[in-house]
Amino acid sequence: MTMADRVEAVLRAGEAPNLHGLVVLQHGRVVLERYGAGEDHKLGDSLGHVTFDAGTLHDVRSISKxxxxxxxxxxxxxxxxxxxxxxxxxxxxxxxxxxxxxxxxxxxxxxxxxxxxxxxxxxxxxxxxxxxxxxxxxxxxxxxxxxxxxxxxxxxxxxxxxxxxxxxxxxxxxxKGTGRPLAEYARAALFEPLGIGEFEWTTGRDGMALAAAGLRLKPRDLATIGTMVLDGGGGIVPGDWLDEVLRPRVPIGDDFAYGYQWYVDTGEVRKVGAHGNGGQRLYLVPSRELVVALTAGDYNDSTQPSTTAVFKALLG
Missing domain, CATH: 1.20.58.710 (Methane Monooxygenase Hydroxylase; Chain G, domain 1)
Known part of the structure; x- marks a missing residue:
């Protein structure tokens, strides 16, 4: 079975009921893109039932970090x-x-x-x-x-x-250092150079962007960020900084560590990732030149079944 066939089988079997968006790139090309529908939230605020498509912004929660x-x-x-x-x-x-x-x-x-x-x-x-x-x-x-x-x-x-x-x-x-609000700096320094025009960064009551969890992106744009990281920064983020970010520094579990706000799986197939509550994921598998951007609605479910099932299907 192809990667797409395996994912379709998971979706037909209802094993990923809360999958909202999936974009997969391999060797720099989009090889799989799927969208779903379901209840969604913007942090603590209900958005009701949403039918997702390529133009729908989605909380990426702690991928913001x-x-x-x-x-x-x-x-x-x-x-x-x-x-x-x-x-x-x-x-x-x-x-x-x-x-x-x-x-x-x-x-x-x-x-x-x-x-x-x-x-x-x-x-x-x-x-x-x-x-x-x-x-x-x-x-x-x-x-x-x-x-x-x-x-x-x-x-x-x-x-x-x-x-x-x-x-x-x-x-x-x-x-403080840039003299600009975080979202404004992000737009100028990262998003616009990547061609990402639309995003939101939820703010707190003090008007500050929620650096830990407030970013909202489209899955395609999340995948664009992943591709840039996989390609060594693309002249936007310094390559030597990415080396520091993605270096396993602190153990979390077996073959699993933390770098600078990124997770590093040092097992048989090395993976790096950005994780967010509800099943939001940005996975990079360098050996396969694979970028996976996932959005989901398994909020506050530690097992995050939709994301787990889809990623297992992707890796075969």
Missing amino acids: SVVALLYGIALKDGLVPEPGEGLVRQFPEYLDLVADPARAHLTIEHALTMTLGLEWDESAPYTSAANSEIAMEEAPDRHRYVLERPIVEEAGRRWSYCGGASALIGGIIA
Whole structure:
């Protein structure tokens, strides 16, 4: 069976009921494109029943984090943001008490990029509850202070712990360094050079783009970003930065690690990926010159069955 046949079999069997969009490129060409229909949300807001097509924007949720890492590399090339080894808290001099705290002086930007801050943070509660640290951050008067003042629970750099607050800090440093809102900088530095004209970046109550989860893209444009990464940056993102981003730095599980806001599967078939709640995925399989962009509606389902079934069919 061909890759397309295997995916069709999965769809006919109802094994991917919440698949919203799928774009697959191999050797730089679109080899498969499918769209579905179903209930959808824009973060916490219901969009009702949506019939998806190539022109439909979709939440990519935490894939936003991976895009932010690409933006950091572009800004770093232009000398607008500090090197990853620089101190993290001192990038926010407005928090005089935190800058003066010797217990936080060891924190670096790299600790945020790798989600190894060692701060108290828990996103295991539903994303509708303030018991979830990311939601609590959004409800706080100042998102960046909220993250930086979390209690220290372990030595930074030792253990990966999922933290949307880390991405919020990176987004804040980009906005500070470029002197532009994150979405505005993303449009000029990344999206327009890639030919991506339409996107949305949801903002919080403070008007700041939600760096951790707010980006909305079309699946084709998500695939375009993946192709650019697979091709070494395309002259937009520095190739040496991509090498740093996609290098496995912190173990998560067997043959699975974290780079700079990207996941790296170091198993038999090396894969790199950007993941988002609900089954949003951008997968790159370099050995097969394969780019897979998936959008789905399995929100808050840790098994994300639609995405799992389709990707298994794609790899055969």
